[in-house]
Amino acid sequence: MSFQPVKFYQTGTFTVGNRLLPPEERSVQAQTKRFNSINSGHRACQGCGEALGARYAVDAAMEAANGQLICANATGCLEVFSTPYPETSWQVPWIHSLFGNTAAVATGIAAALKVKQLKGERRDIRVVAQGGDGGTTDIGFGCLSGMFERNDDVLYICYDNGGYMNTGIQRSSATPPAARTATTLAVGDEPGNLFGQGKFVPAIAMAHEIPYVATATVADLRDLEAKVRRAMAIRGARYLHILVPCPLGWGTASHETIRIARLAKETGIFPVFEAEHGELKSVLAIRRPLPVEDYLKPQKRYAHLFAPKARLEVIARLQQLADRNIRRYGLLEGN
Amino acid sequence: MLKQIEGSRAVAEAVALCRPEVICAYPISPQTHIVEALGEFVKDGTLAPCEFINVESEFAAMSVAIGSSAAGARTYTATASQGLLFMAEAVYNASGLGLPIVMTVANRAIGAPINIWNDHSDALSQRDSGWLQIFAETNQEALDLHIQAFRLAEELSLPIMVCMDGFILTHAYERVDMPTQAQVDAYLPKYEPRQVLDPAEPVSIGAMVGPEAFMEVRYLAHAKQMEALKLIPGYAAEFREVFGRDSGGLTHTYKADDAETMVVAMGSLLGTIKDVIDEMRAAGHKIGVLGITLFRPFPIAQVREALHGAQRVVVLEKSLAVGLGGILATNVRMALSALPIDVYTVVAGIGGRPITMRSLHALFREAERDDIDPVTFLDLNHDVVDKQLARERSTRRSGPAAEAILRDIGVVAAKVAQEVR
Numbered sequence: 001m002s003f004q005p006v007k008f009y010q011t012g013t014f015t016v017g018n019r020l021l022p023p024e025e026r027s028v029q030a031q032t033k034r035f036n037s038i039n040s041g042h043r044a045c046q047g048c049g050e051a052l053g054a055r056y057a058v059d060a061a062m063e064a065a066n067g068q069l070i071c072a073n074a075t076g077c078l079e080v081f082s083t084p085y086p087e088t089s090w091q092v093p094w095i096h097s098l099f100g101n102t103a104a105v106a107t108g109i110a111a112a113l114k115v116k117q118l119k120g121e122r123r124d125i126r127v128v129a130q131g132g133d134g135g136t137t138d139i140g141f142g143c144l145s146g147m148f149e150r151n152d153d154v155l156y157i158c159y160d161n162g163g164y165m166n167t168g169i170q171r172s173s174a175t176p177p178a179a180r181t182a183t184t185l186a187v188g189d190e191p192g193n194l195f196g197q198g199k200f201v202p203a204i205a206m207a208h209e210i211p212y213v214a215t216a217t218v219a220d221l222r223d224l225e226a227k228v229r230r231a232m233a234i235r236g237a238r239y240l241h242i243l244v245p246c247p248l249g250w251g252t253a254s255h256e257t258i259r260i261a262r263l264a265k266e267t268g269i270f271p272v273f274e275a276e277h278g279e280l281k282s283v284l285a286i287r288r289p290l291p292v293e294d295y296l297k298p299q300k301r302y303a304h305l306f307a308p309k310a311r312l313e314v315i316a317r318l319q320q321l322a323d324r325n326i327r328r329y330g331l332l333e334g335n
Numbered sequence: 336m337l338k339q340i341e342g343s344r345a346v347a348e349a350v351a352l353c354r355p356e357v358i359c360a361y362p363i364s365p366q367t368h369i370v371e372a373l374g375e376f377v378k379d380g381t382l383a384p385c386e387f388i389n390v391e392s393e394f395a396a397m398s399v400a401i402g403s404s405a406a407g408a409r410t411y412t413a414t415a416s417q418g419l420l421f422m423a424e425a426v427y428n429a430s431g432l433g434l435p436i437v438m439t440v441a442n443r444a445i446g447a448p449i450n451i452w453n454d455h456s457d458a459l460s461q462r463d464s465g466w467l468q469i470f471a472e473t474n475q476e477a478l479d480l481h482i483q484a485f486r487l488a489e490e491l492s493l494p495i496m497v498c499m500d501g502f503i504l505t506h507a508y509e510r511v512d513m514p515t516q517a518q519v520d521a522y523l524p525k526y527e528p529r530q531v532l533d534p535a536e537p538v539s540i541g542a543m544v545g546p547e548a549f550m551e552v553r554y555l556a557h558a559k560q561m562e563a564l565k566l567i568p569g570y571a572a573e574f575r576e577v578f579g580r581d582s583g584g585l586t587h588t589y590k591a592d593d594a595e596t597m598v599v600a601m602g603s604l605l606g607t608i609k610d611v612i613d614e615m616r617a618a619g620h621k622i623g624v625l626g627i628t629l630f631r632p633f634p635i636a637q638v639r640e641a642l643h644g645a646q647r648v649v650v651l652e653k654s655l656a657v658g659l660g661g662i663l664a665t666n667v668r669m670a671l672s673a674l675p676i677d678v679y680t681v682v683a684g685i686g687g688r689p690i691t692m693r694s695l696h697a698l699f700r701e702a703e704r705d706d707i708d709p710v711t712f713l714d715l716n717h718d719v720v721d722k723q724l725a726r727e728r729s730t731r732r733s734g735p736a737a738e739a740i741l742r743d744i745g746v747v748a749a750k751v752a753q754e755v756r
């Protein structure tokens with residue numbers, strides 16, 4: 001009688017696979033003792049990728065730090081939907097100072113904790129800073145770069161939804177070309193955001209040669225958790241850039257958030273990788289390469305590329321950008 | 336211990352005696368010598384444990400200070416001029432959050448035109464930021480005020496600016512009495528924060544507050560500043576007990592008893608004014624001076640008390656409220672409201688223009704005759720200004736005003752070159 005081995009491809013998901021993993025490798029969210037760092041009941045839109053990403057990332061950091069964690073938060077959707085006094089969602093010590101200074105605030109916290117630990121007044125407490133793409137790649141960029149350059153002991157997490165969502169979906173330096181925002185409307189000869197030189201902050205973080213840089217999406221939450229764990233095992237400046245679809249700003253159905261994030265990765269639009277000290281270490285390989293149209297079509301912010309007439313040349317340019325990512329980061333081979 | 340040292344060094348040594356735990360710094364003249372010295376103390380281990388962070392901007396400096404203070408560390412930074420403006424958003428944030436950061440402001444003009452010399456425009460631009468503001472008259476006072484500043488700020492959970500005149504004090508070598516560590520330890524208790532980021536007791540700091548409570552939160556900041564008016568005299572008295580000298584307080588008067596003319600000023604200028612007043616008193620003039628040490632909160636009652644018997648008040652200030660006149664004078668006027676006293680605003684010494692005894696003699700005599708404008712600019716070169724105004728009337732593209740004015744005056748370097756030729 002022939003023997004047919006059973007394969008569980010979905011190891012680590014909420015389905016059968018998670019239980020097959022040793023306890024220490026299971027998703028933090030699958031544990032009854034999860035921290036719920038951002039508690040339920042906040043005011044994010046339905047299907048908000050940022051809320052999902054933050055929940056996984058901060059809980060994973062909390063677990064890695066044995067609950068000894070302090071968070072600094074930039075102004076933006078995450079801050080606004082989670083906090084208005086007196087109903088904060090945060091179960092971690094949390095501070096919001098300004099829009100553009102979060103990396104520096106985190107530096108200050110880390111410095112204070114270092115001295116307090118030397119004095120024996122406090123235990124080892126870790127610091128996470130977080131902000132949206134606007135708060136990170138634009139207005140907070142100076143403070144971020146300073147924190148990187150000094151190699152301060154901070155994990156900075158950027159939730160990239162490609163625009164200033166909290167103020168009503170305006171363009172940021174992380175808004176992709178051709179995307180419609182409130183300040184790059186789908187009008188005129190070149191509707192949507194212009195093609196610029198781009199500003200991919202993970203690459204700029206790598207240029208600082210900090211100990212750890214990684215990207216992730218909310219489609220691969222186990223990968224996201226693993227990266228947070230890895231980051232937390234390292235001291236010094238670390239940067240995690242998470243692609244978080246925004247149903248409101250992108251014009252996507254709220255139940256599509258994870259699929260859209262997966263399409264960003266599978267088309268090569270958003271490369272998912274890890275780097276140490278400025279060198280690429282691993283990538284999340286594209287399983288089934290897909291054309292960028294598959295990613296663009298479900299999003300209303302790209303609707304002008306398909307109607308009233310298809311803007312094939314624009315789509316081709318976007319495909320070129322995705323192809324360049326695939327080449328540059330070796331996304332097809334994986335490693 | 337008596338020492339002959341630079342003002343900046345004296346302040347740095349005093350700050351070090353206060354055992355700060357985090358210091359962040361971004362260089363700007365004339366603040367540099369203070370943070371350089373502190374950097375030295377941390378690097379050579381005399382100030383430990385302490386983190387000295389070279390940040391990438393003043394905005395980062397204040398932001399690092401915010402994080403550090405919120406995590407419970409005694410935190411210090413220093414800046415001036417453009418640096419203070421560059422960090423302005425975080426300056427308001429620090430006070431809004433109630434974080435007792437101590438910051439030296441080495442007072443310097445604000446550009447444009449860029450100018451590194453002393454006046455009070457920088458600190459006064461932040462007068463409504465919610466920070467306490469005290470002004471030092473001498474290097475000894477600058478040193479002493481820093482020790483009192485940590486005490487006051489931490490008691491009230493409010494940040495404080497200790498203002499000292501750039502170059503005039505920061506770069507002047509003077510004799511100072513440097514306290515011992517034991518004295519400072521006896522005076523300054525350990526910092527016990529009211530709020531702290533602590534995993535054992537997680538709090539959210541800095542969340543959004545809407546119309547339902549914003550007014551109350553801001554009112555509290557005001558109420559706490561008013562408390563400082565009560566605390567400071569006590570702290571100054573205690574300071575006297577521990578250190579054996581008077582320093583700080585709210586205001587100080589000099590030869591004010593029967594004065595018909597009272598001069599009001601802040602900072603190192605008071606020394607020059609007192610010398611002039613000594614000479615005028617000797618010649619029979621009834622003139623005195625009120626020095627304002629505490630500018631925020633503004634000691635309205637003390638100012639009124641000190642000035643109410645005078646016939647006229649001359650506010651001599653190193654700042655200009657463009658479109659109005661004076662900043663300090665406006666505050667003084669409020670203290671004197673409904674009193675039949677003439678208040679003259681004299682804008683003097685801005686951008687580092689020397690305030691000479693000769694000019695003050697002339698000014699005060701004119702003031703005694705009520706022969707000055709309500710808003711007077713001391714030693715203003717009217718010819719040059721009139722010429723430029725005429726030029727602007729006659730030529731649309733009159734060019735950069737500052738350059739034209741310097742041409743008319745004849746730049747110093749050009750004069751030197753001419754003389755050499």
Ligand SMILES: Cc1ncc(C[n+]2csc(CCOP(=O)(O)OP(=O)(O)O)c2C)c(N)n1
Nearest residue numbers: 076077099132133134135163164165166167
């Ligand atoms: C100095 C300053 N400028 C502008 C704003 C207004 N503002 C608040 S949140 C925000 C957008 C945040 O965008 P991002 O950082 O991408 O976060 P998101 O809301 O998209 O998650 C802006 C522009 C501000 N609060 N402070």
Ligand code: SF4
Nearest residue numbers: 044045048077246248
């Ligand atoms: S606007 Fe976008 S980022 Fe903001 S809460 Fe809604 S879905 Fe989330």
Ligand SMILES: [Mg+2]
Nearest residue numbers: 132133161163
């Ligand atoms: Mg955003």
